[in-house]
Amino acid sequence: MSAKQRIVQGLGLATAGALALGLTACGGGEGGDDDGLTTIGFVAVGPEGAWREANEANIQDTFTEDAGYELKYAPATNLDQKSQIDAFTSFVDEGVDVILLSATEATGWEDSLKRAQEAEIPVILLDRGIEPDDTDLYVTRIAPDNIEVSTAVADWAVSAFPDGANYFVLEGPAGVSVVNERNEGFDAVVGGQPSLVKVGAQTANWSTEEAKGVVETVLKSNNNDVQFIFAQNDEMGLGAVQAVQEAGLTPGVDVKIATIDGTKNALTALAAGELSFVAEYNPLFGETTLEVVEQVLNGDDVESSIVVPSATFDSPEAAETALPDRKF
Amino acid sequence: MSANARGPVEALKGLVRRQYFWGIVAVALLLLVNLVKDPGYLAVSIGPSGNLAGNVIDILRAAAPVILIAVGMCLVVATGGIDLSVGSVMVVAGAVSMEFLKDAPDTVGSTFTALALVIAVSAALGAVNGVLVSVVGLQPFISTLVIMLAGRGLAKVITGGQNTAATNETFRWIANGYVFGLPVVFLLALLVAVGVGLLVRRSALGLMLEAIGMDAKAARLAGVNRRALLFTVYIFGGVLAGFAGVFATASVMTVDVSRTGYQLELDAILAVVIGGTSLAGGKFNITGAVVGAILIATLDKTVVFLGVSSSATPAFKAIVIVALCLLQSERVRRVFRQRRAAGTARPAEREVVAA
Numbered sequence: 171m172s173a174k175q176r177i178v179q180g181l182g183l184a185t186a187g188a189l190a191l192g193l194t195a196c197g198g199g200e201g202g203d204d205d206g207l208t209t210i211g212f213v214a215v216g217p218e219g220a221w222r223e224a225n226e227a228n229i230q231d232t233f234t235e236d237a238g239y240e241l242k243y244a245p246a247t248n249l250d251q252k253s254q255i256d257a258f259t260s261f262v263d264e265g266v267d268v269i270l271l272s273a274t275e276a277t278g279w280e281d282s283l284k285r286a287q288e289a290e291i292p293v294i295l296l297d298r299g300i301e302p303d304d305t306d307l308y309v310t311r312i313a314p315d316n317i318e319v320s321t322a323v324a325d326w327a328v329s330a331f332p333d334g335a336n337y338f339v340l341e342g343p344a345g346v347s348v349v350n351e352r353n354e355g356f357d358a359v360v361g362g363q364p365s366l367v368k369v370g371a372q373t374a375n376w377s378t379e380e381a382k383g384v385v386e387t388v389l390k391s392n393n394n395d396v397q398f399i400f401a402q403n404d405e406m407g408l409g410a411v412q413a414v415q416e417a418g419l420t421p422g423v424d425v426k427i428a429t430i431d432g433t434k435n436a437l438t439a440l441a442a443g444e445l446s447f448v449a450e451y452n453p454l455f456g457e458t459t460l461e462v463v464e465q466v467l468n469g470d471d472v473e474s475s476i477v478v479p480s481a482t483f484d485s486p487e488a489a490e491t492a493l494p495d496r497k498f
Numbered sequence: 499m500s501a502n503a504r505g506p507v508e509a510l511k512g513l514v515r516r517q518y519f520w521g522i523v524a525v526a527l528l529l530l531v532n533l534v535k536d537p538g539y540l541a542v543s544i545g546p547s548g549n550l551a552g553n554v555i556d557i558l559r560a561a562a563p564v565i566l567i568a569v570g571m572c573l574v575v576a577t578g579g580i581d582l583s584v585g586s587v588m589v590v591a592g593a594v595s596m597e598f599l600k601d602a603p604d605t606v607g608s609t610f611t612a613l614a615l616v617i618a619v620s621a622a623l624g625a626v627n628g629v630l631v632s633v634v635g636l637q638p639f640i641s642t643l644v645i646m647l648a649g650r651g652l653a654k655v656i657t658g659g660q661n662t663a664a665t666n667e668t669f670r671w672i673a674n675g676y677v678f679g680l681p682v683v684f685l686l687a688l689l690v691a692v693g694v695g696l697l698v699r700r701s702a703l704g705l706m707l708e709a710i711g712m713d714a715k716a717a718r719l720a721g722v723n724r725r726a727l728l729f730t731v732y733i734f735g736g737v738l739a740g741f742a743g744v745f746a747t748a749s750v751m752t753v754d755v756s757r758t759g760y761q762l763e764l765d766a767i768l769a770v771v772i773g774g775t776s777l778a779g780g781k782f783n784i785t786g787a788v789v790g791a792i793l794i795a796t797l798d799k800t801v802v803f804l805g806v807s808s809s810a811t812p813a814f815k816a817i818v819i820v821a822l823c824l825l826q827s828e829r830v831r832r833v834f835r836q837r838r839a840a841g842t843a844r845p846a847e848r849e850v851v852a853a
Contacts, residue, residue: 217654217659217755218756220660220661223659223660248647341808343808344807344808344809344811345809369805370805371807371808372801372802372805372806372807372808372811373808373811375757375760376754376757377754377757377758377760378661378750378752378754378757379746379747379749379750379752379754379757379758380757382749382750383556383560383798383799383802384802386556387553387556387799387802387803388802390552390553390556390803391535391536391802391803391805405661405752405754408750408752409750412750416674418545435661435663
């Protein structure tokens with residue numbers, strides 16, 4: 171490719187949006203090796219909740235200077251995608267060695283990823299995927315598998331209710347990929363069990379307060395004839411516990427509640443017998459990421475999708491064992 | 499009341515002419531739909547702990563925080579302003595109280611200290627709005643937008659980005675307890691609404707607020723202390739939002755920094771508009787705001803009771819609200835009236851329909 175062509179391309183990109191930074195991209199590329207450290211740009215989500223905090227702190231703790239890395243952490247402002255794209259662009263212009271990306275929104279990343287590709291900077295997706303999922307644009311995606319995690323919940327439900335049960339699902343906001351995947355994994359198993367009857371599903375927007383309100387009404391509309399509640403995150407599960415208690419029923423006995431995430435609060439509730447099953451959605455993938463980054467820098471091939479293993483907790487004892495070193 | 503003196507028929511006619519009448523009709527219709535699904539819907543029984551329990555009670559409890567913020571919003575809108583910060587003030591109030599109660603002993607004293615902290619913080623946020631609007635003279639939309647964005651950030655700073663939980667029986671009782679068999683939150687909200695209603699309508703205060711909303715300059719020339727009134731109204735709105743935040747967090751004893759009070763300012767504005775308060779200012783109706791708040795709570799509960807799927811929920815709510823706004827619109831009603839009059843000129847029948 172001639173220099174002229176590259177400049178034309180650079181101009182094209184500039185007009186496409188990154189007006190101020192567009193031209194410098196042509197020259198940049200190598201660099202950042204001056205002090206012997208490998209530079210990593212981390213385009214992160216920022217404050218969102220306990221899970222995200224554990225996840226990003228873990229990444230930051232892994233890529234230390236002692237390990238030979240300089241991590242540049244760029245959290246999004248108010249979960250805004252534009253601020254992420256800006257951070258991504260400036261990492262490309264700086265010429266970092268690797269970019270880690272946890273996208274707040276799945277769509278709209280093609281242009282940015284192509285620029286990184288032109289600058290020959292490998293991009294590794296953490297947790298969140300992109301849409302459309304074009305595996306040529308990034309090296310690999312490292313994340314726990316939602317389908318696998320929700321299948322674990324479903325398998326437990328099938329074994330916990332051999333005589334059947336009526337169940338209700340507390341979902342996250344409609345249309346979010348996490349919600350669709352968690353439904354998919356759960357329905358694939360439970361859908362084949364005629365003895366498990368779905369009395370309904372409703373969103374509680376990941377919120378404890380809303381979940382309590384929803385479950386309160388669901389119990390009334392079914393005359394308390396619900397034996398199992400599947401909450402797609404811990405917060406909603408804890409709200410369900412309170413609604414069940416207020417209806418005069420005993421959580422864990424009359425109504426069994428299963429949740430996904432595995433935060434400290436949920437494990438405490440599991441240890442107290444209020445929740446019956448907690449499937450972890452493991453946020454601690456710093457180690458895995460470090461291995462992958464090393465492989466990529468050595469020029470090795472990596473799988474386009476790497477699943478982080480997650481644990482499950484099905485008894486108060488299991489929760490008590492895990493609680494002391496819970497990080498999130 | 500003067501309306502009662504003229505007999506119940508006259509009073510009913512007066513009610514029909516009110517804009518919030520259609521809000522009441524909508525609540526009744528929604529309850530009817532639920533009743534069709536389950537004939538026992540309206541049944542109120544004595545719950546496990548000797549209190550009233552039932553779907554209607556749940557609706558009243560869910561309506562309480564919305565009533566509070568709607569009353570505050572009503573007064574702000576009357577002055578021609580708007581308060582977009584209520585949802586964020588709610589989460590800050592929740593964050594402050596949970597963060598305090600987390601380490602405080604489980605006593606009545608800590609509850610009152612937490613409430614005092616909430617009043618102080620939410621009044622301070624309201625005061626920032628008040629200063630920006632009344633002294634600096636910024637647009638209310640912009641000034642409260644600033645607090646709306648900053649507030650949620652502030653809540654995250656207070657709790658360190660975590661969803662903080664605490665235990666305190668008295669604090670929990672505020673949101674989950676009962677007095678005379680009715681939920682404490684609803685009684686408190688009703689008390690506030692009635693109190694504010696009496697205060698502004700039995701004194702010249704309401705008129706002054708409306709005067710500011712109609713024409714601020716004329717109001718000042720007429721001797722209305724615009725600056726002090728605006729200041730007070732925004733602080734009052736802030737404190738009410740703070741209490742709504744207490745209601746919301748005490749219900750589950752957890753503050754969810756990204757979810758508590760999220761977009762509730764929109765619910766408050768909706769409740770106020772359903773109640774017949776003009777967003778242009780200069781006119782307000784507290785009773786209407788309460789009706790609007792109850793309608794929103796009924797709608798939320800109906801969606802769950804009927805089992806409307808999550809993806810269809812926003813559309814369902816929108817259809818109900820749009821239908822209601824059409825019924826309230828003077829123009830649409832006039833069209834209907836003309837049609838009826840043109841079809842058959844039978845005034846007697848019209849009388850029956852109107853009553």
